[in-house]
Amino acid sequence: MDGKIAVVTGAASGIGLATTRALLAEGATVVLVDRNATALAALTAELGDKAIAQVTDLLEPESCNAMVPDILEKIGHIDILHCNAGIYIGGDLTETTPEAIDRMLNLNVNAVMKNVHAVLPHMIGRKTGDIIVTCSVAGHFPTYWEPVYSGSKWAITSFVQGMRRQMIPHGVRVGQISPGPVVSALLADWPEENLRKARETGGLIEPEDVAEAIVFMLSRRRSVTIRDMIILPSNFDRV
Numbered sequence: 001m002d003g004k005i006a007v008v009t010g011a012a013s014g015i016g017l018a019t020t021r022a023l024l025a026e027g028a029t030v031v032l033v034d035r036n037a038t039a040l041a042a043l044t045a046e047l048g049d050k051a052i053a054q055v056t057d058l059l060e061p062e063s064c065n066a067m068v069p070d071i072l073e074k075i076g077h078i079d080i081l082h083c084n085a086g087i088y089i090g091g092d093l094t095e096t097t098p099e100a101i102d103r104m105l106n107l108n109v110n111a112v113m114k115n116v117h118a119v120l121p122h123m124i125g126r127k128t129g130d131i132i133v134t135c136s137v138a139g140h141f142p143t144y145w146e147p148v149y150s151g152s153k154w155a156i157t158s159f160v161q162g163m164r165r166q167m168i169p170h171g172v173r174v175g176q177i178s179p180g181p182v183v184s185a186l187l188a189d190w191p192e193e194n195l196r197k198a199r200e201t202g203g204l205i206e207p208e209d210v211a212e213a214i215v216f217m218l219s220r221r222r223s224v225t226i227r228d229m230i231i232l233p234s235n236f237d238r239v
Contacts, residue, residue, distance in 0.1 A: 001026035001219070005075050007068075008032060009058065009115065010085030012039040014184030015134055018207035019082055022215050024050055028080070031071050035059075058085055058111040059103065068118035077126065080218060081119050083112045084134040090146040101148055108152035113159060120172070127171040130218055133160050134210075135176040137230055141239040153178075157228075164227055173225045175217055179210050180232035180239075202235035 006023050010016035011032035020030045020043075029050045034040050040053040054071055057063040071078065086108045089096050112133055123129030138146060139153030157176065164174040181204050198204045210231060217226040232239075 001028035001215075004028045004079040005077060006030045006080035006082060007054075007071055007078055007119075008082045008084055009056075009111075010034060010134075012036045012043060015179070015182060015207045015210045016082070016084040017043070018211035019084065019214050020047070020051065022208070022211040023080075023218075024048075026215060026219075029075065031075060031078075033058075033067060033071075033085070035063075058115075059106055064111055064114055065118070067115065068122070072122065078119055078122060078129065080130045080132070081115065082132045082134070082214065083115050085111065086134060086152075088146070089148040093147055096148060104148060105152055108149075109155050109159075112156060116159075116163060116174075120167075123172045124167075124170045128222070129172040131163070131167075131172065131174045132214055132217060133174075133176045135160065135178045135228070137178050137180045137232060137239055139176075139178060140230065143239070161227065164225065171222070173222070175226050176228050177210060177214055177217070178228055178230045179205060180230075180236045181205070182207055182210060203233050205231065205233050 001023055006028050008016050008020050008030055011020050012034035020032055023030050024047060031052045031054050032040055032043060033054045033056050035057040037055045040055060044051045044053045056067045087104050089100055089104050116131060133156055135156050136153040138150040139157040143150040160174055160176045167174050183204050183206055213229050213231050217229060220226060
């Protein structure tokens with residue numbers, strides 16, 4: 001990864017932060033994208049000169065649209081885009097609200113499509129690049145206990161695999177990482193006791209496990225694309 005420049009959305013915590021740390025350890029420069037300016041300032045101070053802050057609110061259209069142009073102005077080119085930012089809605093459909101559905105689909109689906117749309121001309125022009133999207137095992141199985149979230153991830157699976165095929169002639173690799181339950185901000189509403197039990201029984205994986213898989217995907221020869229990697233807790237038996 002020496003000399004590579006990566007952009008990671010949702011980089012202030014969870015999978016995004018773990019991936020940022022992993023890519024920095026491999027020698028990459030990483031642009032950390034998040035709406036939390038305070039967290040980004042602290043992280044870039046901690047992580048050093050190869051960590052660059054980009055304050056973007058992906059749910060705000062103007063901020064989202066400005067993300068890639070702002071980054072290119074700062075660092076010149078983008079080798080890797082990891083679209084990772086997302087939110088979660090669980091439970092029955094009747095338990096949520098139209099506003100919550102809009103917010104989740106705007107972040108989990110629309111922002112991803114817009115970020116990819118923005119970076120593609122740059123990568124096509126350079127005839128190289130990698131795009132990785134954080135999907136979910138819920139994008140492969142009709143997870144009836146979280147149908148809104150699952151629906152957003154099925155949409156992403158279709159989008160990513162369509163884009164993978166479109167980009168083959170241009171030398172741009174496109175793939176997705178599909179984790180099972182990960183200890184992250186998405187589980188913020190879980191009671192601490194539930195988290196502890198799930199960890200003890202092997203029902204959760206750590207963000208670092210996902211980050212290691214992403215580094216593996218990105219470090220293959222250019223003639224090899226890992227189109228999707230499903231990574232699960234070993235004791236996860238719901239799918």
